[in-house]
Amino acid sequence: MNNDGCARGDIAGGSDGDAAALAGCGTGRRVSYQLYIDGGIRLVADAWLAESLLGVLRDHLGVMSVKDACEQGRCGSCSVLMDGRLVASCTVLAADAAGAVVTTVAGLGAGGPARAVRAAFLAHGAVQCGFCTPGFVVAVTDLLARRPDADEDEIREALAGNICRCTGYGRIMAAIRSIQDTRR
Amino acid sequence: MADSRSSGDQEFTDHAAAGQGIGRSVPRPDGADKIDGTFPYAGDLFLPGMLHARTLRSPHPRARIRRIDTAAARRLPGVAAVVTAGDVPGRATYGLIVADQPVFARDVVRYQGEPVAAVAARDARAAVRALAAIDVDYEPLPAVTDPERIVSVGGEVDPLHPDGNIFREIHLRHGDPAARGTVQVSDSYVVGMQDQAFLGCEAALVVPTADGGIDMRVATQWLHSDREQIAACLGIPEDRVRLTLAGVGGAFGGREDITLQIHGALLARVTGQPLRIRYDRVESFLGHPHRHPARLWFRHTASRRGQLVSVHARVVLDGGAYASSSPAVLANAVTHASGPYRVPHTVVDGWVVRTNNPPCGAMRGFGVPQVAFGHEAQMDRLADALGMDPVELRRRNVLEPGDVLPTGQLVADPLPLREAIATVAARPLPAPVSDRTPVTSLPGGRLAAADPGRVRRGVGYALAYKNLLFSEGFDDFSTARVRLELGPDGTPRAVVHSACAEVGQGFVTIAGQIVRTELGVDQVLLAPADTAIGSAGPTSASRQTWMSGGAVRAAAVTVAERLLGRAAGRLGLPPEVVAEPRRLLALADGEIVASEAGTRLPLADLLADGPVEAVEVFRHRRTQPLGPDGQGDVHVAFAVAAHRAVVDVDVDLGLVRVVSMALAQDVGMVLNPMALRGQAEGGTAQGLGLALMEELVVDGGVVRNPTFHDYVLPTIADVPALDFVALTHAQPGAPYGVKGVGEAATCSATPAVVAAVRAAIGRDLRRVPIRPQDLVLPPGQAHPADLVRPDAGGGG
Numbered sequence: 012m013n014n015d016g017c018a019r020g021d022i023a024g025g026s027d028g029d030a031a032a033l034a035g036c037g038t039g040r041r042v043s044y045q046l047y048i049d050g051g052i053r054l055v056a057d058a059w060l061a062e063s064l065l066g067v068l069r070d071h072l073g074v075m076s077v078k079d080a081c082e083q084g085r086c087g088s089c090s091v092l093m094d095g096r097l098v099a100s101c102t103v104l105a106a107d108a109a110g111a112v113v114t115t116v117a118g119l120g121a122g123g124p125a126r127a128v129r130a131a132f133l134a135h136g137a138v139q140c141g142f143c144t145p146g147f148v149v150a151v152t153d154l155l156a157r158r159p160d161a162d163e164d165e166i167r168e169a170l171a172g173n174i175c176r177c178t179g180y181g182r183i184m185a186a187i188r189s190i191q192d193t194r195r
Numbered sequence: 196m197a198d199s200r201s202s203g204d205q206e207f208t209d210h211a212a213a214g215q216g217i218g219r220s221v222p223r224p225d226g227a228d229k230i231d232g233t234f235p236y237a238g239d240l241f242l243p244g245m246l247h248a249r250t251l252r253s254p255h256p257r258a259r260i261r262r263i264d265t266a267a268a269r270r271l272p273g274v275a276a277v278v279t280a281g282d283v284p285g286r287a288t289y290g291l292i293v294a295d296q297p298v299f300a301r302d303v304v305r306y307q308g309e310p311v312a313a314v315a316a317r318d319a320r321a322a323v324r325a326l327a328a329i330d331v332d333y334e335p336l337p338a339v340t341d342p343e344r345i346v347s348v349g350g351e352v353d354p355l356h357p358d359g360n361i362f363r364e365i366h367l368r369h370g371d372p373a374a375r376g377t378v379q380v381s382d383s384y385v386v387g388m389q390d391q392a393f394l395g396c397e398a399a400l401v402v403p404t405a406d407g408g409i410d411m412r413v414a415t416q417w418l419h420s421d422r423e424q425i426a427a428c429l430g431i432p433e434d435r436v437r438l439t440l441a442g443v444g445g446a447f448g449g450r451e452d453i454t455l456q457i458h459g460a461l462l463a464r465v466t467g468q469p470l471r472i473r474y475d476r477v478e479s480f481l482g483h484p485h486r487h488p489a490r491l492w493f494r495h496t497a498s499r500r501g502q503l504v505s506v507h508a509r510v511v512l513d514g515g516a517y518a519s520s521s522p523a524v525l526a527n528a529v530t531h532a533s534g535p536y537r538v539p540h541t542v543v544d545g546w547v548v549r550t551n552n553p554p555c556g557a558m559r560g561f562g563v564p565q566v567a568f569g570h571e572a573q574m575d576r577l578a579d580a581l582g583m584d585p586v587e588l589r590r591r592n593v594l595e596p597g598d599v600l601p602t603g604q605l606v607a608d609p610l611p612l613r614e615a616i617a618t619v620a621a622r623p624l625p626a627p628v629s630d631r632t633p634v635t636s637l638p639g640g641r642l643a644a645a646d647p648g649r650v651r652r653g654v655g656y657a658l659a660y661k662n663l664l665f666s667e668g669f670d671d672f673s674t675a676r677v678r679l680e681l682g683p684d685g686t687p688r689a690v691v692h693s694a695c696a697e698v699g700q701g702f703v704t705i706a707g708q709i710v711r712t713e714l715g716v717d718q719v720l721l722a723p724a725d726t727a728i729g730s731a732g733p734t735s736a737s738r739q740t741w742m743s744g745g746a747v748r749a750a751a752v753t754v755a756e757r758l759l760g761r762a763a764g765r766l767g768l769p770p771e772v773v774a775e776p777r778r779l780l781a782l783a784d785g786e787i788v789a790s791e792a793g794t795r796l797p798l799a800d801l802l803a804d805g806p807v808e809a810v811e812v813f814r815h816r817r818t819q820p821l822g823p824d825g826q827g828d829v830h831v832a833f834a835v836a837a838h839r840a841v842v843d844v845d846v847d848l849g850l851v852r853v854v855s856m857a858l859a860q861d862v863g864m865v866l867n868p869m870a871l872r873g874q875a876e877g878g879t880a881q882g883l884g885l886a887l888m889e890e891l892v893v894d895g896g897v898v899r900n901p902t903f904h905d906y907v908l909p910t911i912a913d914v915p916a917l918d919f920v921a922l923t924h925a926q927p928g929a930p931y932g933v934k935g936v937g938e939a940a941t942c943s944a945t946p947a948v949v950a951a952v953r954a955a956i957g958r959d960l961r962r963v964p965i966r967p968q969d970l971v972l973p974p975g976q977a978h979p980a981d982l983v984r985p986d987a988g989g990g991g
């Protein structure tokens with residue numbers, strides 16, 4: 012137990028991972044700042060300094076499309092773009108994102124490459140439970156914007172940070188290849 | 196296969212443009228919301244002012260609880276309630292089959308992670324502080340973690356629980372136990388503990404109601420079973436417990452058991468306030484039952500010509516601290532132990548026992564993946580001993596209609612095993628590794644930069660069958676309501692109501708396709724799945740398309756019948772036609788057509804008199820309980836799957852790359868080709884995971900890796916494109932002749948991958964998951980791969 016009364020490490024199942032509950036423990040500092048999210052300015056009031064971007068998006072701002080399957084940087088369900096760079100938002104301090112442009116699946120835009128990715132995911136059955144899907148849509152849109160002609164090995168390596176437990180990835184690959192085929 | 200679309204696609208032409216009925220690759224109705232991130236999962240739900248609930252869990256696998264002091268926690272600011280065993284007003288225990296698991300541990304904890312208390316507080320931080328302030332005085336006891344010890348001492352020594360230490364034992368005897376063939380192979384095998392690892396962690400939103408009950412929105416596989424257990428433990432009538440399915444982020448068996456439901460309901464009743472209870476990943480790993488680890492032993496004997504004569508097997512499953520679905524899992528493991536082969540003489544001794552390890556229960560395949568790993572390893576060894584091709588050995592021994600299973604049950608329905616193994620054996624093989632193979636295509640990818648000269652190629656086959664639906668005489672049913680009505684815009688639409696839990700498998704898609712096919716309407720709405728209607732049974736045992744699909748179809752057919760009756764009355768037809776309207780009338784393209792007169796009545800006209808509705812209950816054929824000797828007509832039906840795996844192994848680094856997987860699976864008939872493919876691919880990936888990487892490591896009863904950091908899941912870089920062929924033979928008794936497709940592929944994928952690795956390195960592999968240390972040798976020692984197959988780099 013430390014001076015602001017937060018628990019760590021000694022309670023199985025109650026001690027880890029809950030970003031909102033635990034972030035900031037040990038710093039004792041609360042801060043307010045602005046985030047640029049999906050083209051809008053959002054005020055984050057009275058957050059713990061060490062809260063993750065994922066925690067702030069979900070628990071302070073109600074941005075629920077950003078998912079929280081592991082909160083450890085291992086699954087990609089919380090993928091967003093920060094100044095155009097793909098990040099796992101659970102591994103980014105929200106306060107570090109102040110001043111940066113944060114793009115979630117909702118901010119990828121209604122047209123252009125994101126629209127093609129959305130349509131292909133639906134048409135090719137790349138969605139089952141859907142929990143991984145917003146993160147995948149962000150990651151795939153980012154990949155195809157940077158490397159539209161990526162070959163299969165490159166696609167697979169680039170997306171290895173996004174876990175899907177349902178699809179076995181086959182329909183996700185099919186969706187990506189269909190987008191590439193349409194462009195050619 | 197380098198290209199996911201290059202093969203096996205002929206039967207998957209997308210007819211979506213031609214309609215949205217059965218047989219088409221109709222996209223998911225919830226797909227767009229899931230893609231946009233607006234689909235609400237259980238963990239996304241909140242109410243202004245709700246409390247946040249959390250669970251305190253035992254750090255010890257076994258301990259006596261001397262005292263629990265919650266006074267300090269209760270006094271903390273923002274804490275609304277702290278509950279322990281003494282606060283459970285109704286039955287103190289719960290469980291899927293037997294209620295042997297305490298809602299909260301009272302005097303003793305039996306596994307690490309067992310709930311001891313729960314708190315509700317005004318925010319999540321206050322709840323975590325309250326957990327830390329609960330003072331539990333434990334006296335740790337020596338944990339019993341070796342299931343073999345329980346079997347060898349007979350279980351009742353040192354009982355870990357008043358119910359004893361053996362959940363179930365089965366001693367199957369079929370034929371002559373003394374019969375032997377001339378060729379014999381025997382060995383032992385170990386299966387590690389796999390986790391379902393669904394991505395959306397457990398969560399529920401609970402609201403107390405004025406009648407002293409609760410409303411709960413929860414991610415689960417079986418609403419009605421949850422309701423029954425919550426009501427019993429709360430000590431209130433079931434009709435005061437109202438459950439609605441919240442968005443479910445995957446399940447795979449891991450949501451069949453109660454986890455946080457009773458804790459959340461109890462806290463909502465005690466505080467009188469709405470609350471959210473949810474797990475993070477660590478708590479999810481500790482909170483739900485896993486796939487049973489297994490210790491297996493087999494002795495197979497055969498004639499010189501390769502006919503199986505006998506299989507003797509011993510199956511020990513570690514059930515962990517509480518029963519969950521262990522008794523049913525054991526029945527599956529024992530009755531499937533010899534695999535999909537004709538075996539005249541079978542002896543299987545099986546136990547599932549209680550230990551101080553984490554509880555185990557349902558996971559995709561339900562007892563079959565464990566034994567399939569063993570029996571397929573044995574078939575390969577037998578082929579070796581006989582000097583026979585492993586595909587040919589399987590071909591010679593597969594079960595066929597008219598054969599008798601080790602349970603004495605007759606194989607009555609199509610069982611295309613020979614077709615399945617022949618199909619995968621005939622699929623084109625990938626190109627061999629050469630100097631021109633890019634490093635990104637070798638084991639470990641760019642990071643490992645393998646030397647192609649140290650990469651060995653292997654090809655492996657496996658065949659499995661898996662029972663469908665509930666076995667052993669269980670009275671299984673599903674309920675559905677279909678209403679045909681005029682929508683707000685005046686056009687006809689159908690509303691479907693079922694308690695079937697959509698967990699990602701696609702029931703919502705299939706239900707719409709069925710109703711469109713039967714009623715010819717375009718618009719189909721799905722009412723939320725809840726307990727306002729009768730049970731649909733669980734989303735498990737590959738049963739929902741058959742069972743709840745069957746119920747939806749039956750209700751739609753009755754609606755059509757009633758509608759035609761109404762039309763006959765409207766057309767002034769004689770009473771015998773009104774009673775049996777299909778003699779003269781038909782429903783086609785949204786109209787009632789009188790076949791002889793050619794009269795047409797638009798649906799909208801008929802529905803102006805009010806909606807037409809029907810509720811139907813669907814049951815599958817009755818089965819029998821399993822006798823003490825493991826005999827009986829216990830299974831409703833089976834599905835068959837064959838996999839061929841091709842792998843490359845880097846023998847220096849111990850890395851495996853699965854180069855290609857081919858699957859032939861018996862699916863009955865195809866309702867949605869795209870959704871079917873998704874199930875086949877997803878099931879294959881989970882089997883691959885068990886073969887190569889997934890294990891919840893439990894050491895002395897303590898889970899060592901309850902995070903995604905250390906529990907390794909297959910990524911898109913690990914799972915190759917699946918060369919999938921659907922085998923279609925209509926299943927008698929099932930709607931449209933369909934079979935459940937969720938599980939069979941998981942059962943055959945694991946042994947196929949292991950067989951391929953074994954072929955690549957020439958070493959026996961008796962344990963899954965395979966670990967790098969099972970593959971590499973200390974420097975200086977010749978690798979068996981170099982001795983056995985000096986030219987194996989050339990592939991398959």
Ligand code: FES
Pocket residue numbers: 065078079080081082083084085086087088089090099100101102
């Ligand atoms: S939740 Fe951020 S990577 Fe898993």
Ligand code: FES
Pocket residue numbers: 137138139140141142143144174175176177178394444445699
């Ligand atoms: S669709 Fe369920 S995790 Fe990807």
